[in-house]
Amino acid sequence: MAIKVTSPGLATTVQDLGRPGYYHLGIPISGGMDRFALRAANMLVGNDEGAAVLEAVFMGPELEFTDDAIVAVTGADLPPKLNGEGRDTWASFAVKAGDVLSFGYLKGNARGYIAVSGGIDVPVVLGSRSTYALGALGGFEGRPLAAGDQLPVGQASANAKAGREVPVNLRRGPGTPAELRVLTGIYWHRITEQSGKNFFADTWKVAPEADRIGYRFRGGQELGFVDRKPPFGAGSDPSNIVDGCYPYGSIQVPGGTEPIVLHRDAVSGGGYFMLGTVISADMDLIGQLQPNTETRFVEVDMETALAARHDRQKLLADIRTALE
Amino acid sequence: MKTRYAYGGDEHIFVEVDEEMSLDAFFKSLSMTTAVRDGKIKGVTEICPANASFQVKYDPDVITPAAMMDMLKEIEKTAEHADHSIDTRIIEVPVYYQDPWTHETLMRFRERHQDPSGTDLDYAARINGYDDVDAFIEAHSGAPWFVSMVGFVAGLPFMYQMVERDRQIEVPKYLKPRTDTPKQTVGYGGCFSCIYSVRGAGGYQMFGVTPMPIYDPKQEISYLKDFMVFFSPGDIVKYRPINREEYDDILADVEADRFKPRTRPVTFSLDDFKQDINGYNHKLMEALNGN
DSSP, rough: EEEEEEEOTTTTTEEOOOOOOOOTOOOOOOOOOSSSHHHHHHHHHOOOOOOOOOOSSSOOEEEEEEEEEEEEEEEEEOOOTTEEOOOOOOOOEEEOOOOEEEEOOOOEEEEEEEETTTBBBBOOOOOOOOOOOOGGSSBBTTTTOOOOOOBBOOOTTTTTTTOOOOOOOOOOOOOOSSSEEEOTTTTTGBHHHHHHHHHHHEEEEEEESSSSSSSEEEESOOOOBOOOOTTTTTOOSTEEEEEEEOOOOOOOGGGGGGOOEEEOOOOOOOEOEEEEOOGGGGHHHHOOTTTOOOEEEEEEOOOHHHHHHHHHHHHHHHHHHHEE | OOOEEEETTTEEEEEOOOOSOOHHHHHHHHHHHHHHTTTOOOEEEEEEOOSEEEEEEEOOSSOOHHHHHHHHHHHHHHTTTOOOOOOOEEEEEEEEEEEEEEHHHHHTGGSSSSOOTTTEEEEHHTTTSSSSHHHHHHHHHHHHEEEEEEEEEOOOOOEEOSGGGOOOOOOOOSSOBSOOTTTTEEEEBBBBEEESSSOBOOOOOEEEEEEEBBBBBBSGGGSSSOOOOOOOOOOOEOOOEHHHHHHHHHHHHHHHTOOOEEEEEEEHHHHHHHOOOOHHHHHHHHHHHOO
């Protein structure tokens, strides 16, 4: 069983739940940016939740199937078409050998997750099938898909069925404006009290420089720094630190101007201060933001962060139940 | 040195051992991360030592953030008395300084540099008080370096030179990062040297290039077969200047898979090192170059 890529889309990559354990060597976790949608897509087609899928950003690929399969597309509102005929997102449908899956224009959010029964069966590298394009690692030959690629597909489970659907109330995506909850800390003390207030009060917009490494935001007020004598090795800019590790979701603001939230293909460290970190439950939402999307950062405490984490897990558990 | 603990969201704890860079801070960070690893704490998924700080990623469903924090603070108490010595290796890295490829790149991004009139090496030599570029290269390649962090991108080593603080080279990063850096460029920013493992964006000053691959995701090069990343924190590096001829020779050896980095096992003691830095480095060189 294979899938032939006749048109690759914009930057379609093979992703699963990622490659933990190598961040200390600069190899990031990678995996689906919206893991909620990725899990749901796999559930719909009867796969393990961590099976490899295709992550398509802004624009879908065109795929030709060599065998029958069950397919589901979740995440962004990227309308699937089978042999030109519309299919629903967040629902499983059957494809036959020779069928062509393509996509209409993106109608909302940013990343679609295309799961195929059996999963995309590229080789496992360091414990994962995810693509880390910057390091030419994993996925399909370490890169986004190209026309002519033949993707191997694994053995479908007995649980692969067409006609399943994730109930609308159990789907998840960012609101308008998008709200990203943040735990302050790490180098929060480097900015002035007023700048801290402004950061949360301002409405930001996703900048065009937004990818799997990180999302940049614009439009808020420039941050002011507390005076200091630069520590040895940090560099002279007030936003510099002695190069350290960057948490996933951490918010760095080089020069105090444009916040960058690091995502699944994060650079593992560097010399910019971080004012806090987006909570784990909201990482999925970032992956669904288009450039120019209005975004607010919302300060929360650890208790709220953990409660949000459990809410997200509960929602996934509810989908599991609904699809049984 | 005062250790500062901070939550990085609900899945990370960031520990700043010291605000400024020193080998003492690096060793404390390394011994704490080693203790965390040896402790096999349930729920810990990533342990990342950095130059003067480190980070632990954990699953808060397995260990609560508060319990994780307490455990790290407990580990710090024992790390205070840790033996400041490690079994490691010293590696010779050949460097072609003033090579044509980084030169072409630095000329292409000249308007992003502090001093568009010269090269990165001219600038670094001048602001660090060296008479000329040759004297600067002698200082850069004369004393060994500690790999104090591996990261930014896959397999990129940050290195801190093993000399007294008043001999440390310091340069700012580019005013605006470049969108291109040749693969295996030997760079410099702040007080750190680095080797770019892959081609890509970068903000460090560019001094030269090494023909020695340090990252091979395909794992085809014999010395990167077991693992695709060459460097680990704690490695010691000695740069050796080479000319174009030797660069081409090594490159041909790399392509024929005949090249093997010169590497020797050594034990490093921070306390002994601090007592006699030049003498200690001399012994490291004997270990590297002896039979």
